Amino acid sequence: MNFSFDTILHNLPYLLGAAKWTILISLAGMAISIVLGVFICAARISKSDLLSRGAAVYISFFRGVPLLVQLLMFFYMLPHIGLDLPAILAAILSVGLCSAAYTAEILRGALQTIPAGQTEAAHALGMPPLSLWRRILVPQALRLGMPSLINELILLVKVSSLASVVGIGELTRVAQNITGQTYRPLEIYLAAAALYFVINFAIAQLGRLAERRLQLR
Template sequence: MNFSFEVIWQNLPYMLAAARWTLAISIAGMAISIVWGTFLCAARLSKDAFVWRIAALYISFFRGVPLLVQLLMFYYMLPYIGLDLPAILAAILAVGLCSAAYTAEILRGSIQSIPAGQTEAANALGIPAFSLWRRILVPQAIRIGLPSLVNELILLVKVSSLASVVGIGELTRVSQNITGQTYRPLEIFIAAAAIYFVINFVISRLGRLAERRMQVG
């Protein structure tokens, strides 16, 4: 059986359409990750022992349990508590909440590298804690941790393939369906790999561009 580019060309539109779901899960999950991860980071750095222990337990759980298990938990558990969400929303929520555990640690390490004098000066000037985080600590933490945050987004693009287990027609699921119809797994999965590579290559380049601009600023 010879390698057929025609098989790739015929099915490429379907795979590119499916890649939009891959991007939707990854980008929306990353947005949740940054917002919730910031709150987790603040809790992790809290002087209240109960608060930081709860945050540490959350981070340990979501970093210690495979994302596939978390995804299945969210998908099957939410209806039991009255939240009958579509599969795509359950997947985004699971991905975002899991990624937030990693983002919180990235931001925590970045904030701890910021000179303590900035926080001391803000406290001396009477700047509220919320403004301190929003205007001073978080922007610097994102700039310092940007390479790691970009890597986290790239990881989310790859792990979004796990959403196929709950029936979401993202790139991996559609590639499997096409393979079942064409019996040409080599061509289809090479094409899928190329699409994943292009997506992550673009994300990597955009991340480097953003990093350079922040350094200049």
């Protein structure tokens, strides 16, 4: 069977259209991950035994259960509790909740590298805990954890393909559909792989740019 560039060119618009859902799931999931990860991290290092153990259980569960199982569980569980969300929202939430466990640990590791004197000085000046986290701890933790957070986002782009199991037409699902119609798996999956590479390469480059700018501050 001869390799056909025409097959790629003909189906490229469909793959590009599907790639937007891959990007949406990844970016929205990462946004949820960072916001929720900050609170989980704060609970994990809290002096409250209840909060710390609750955060530890959350992290252990979402890191210990495969994302595919979480996605299916989340998608089919919500209607039973009266939340009939669209599949795309269910996928974004499940990805974000899972990633938050990893983000919380990334931030916790970054916080451990911040000199304790900064927190002590803030307490001595009477700075409220919320201001301490908003002005000192979170910005530095995000800067120090930036490389790991970029890696987490790249991972989300790759695992977003799991959303195909709930019927979302993201890049992998559309590639599978096109392959079933054209019987040209080599060309279609090579094109899909190239698009994944371009997306992740762009994220990596933007991440490096963000790191350099943050280091200059």
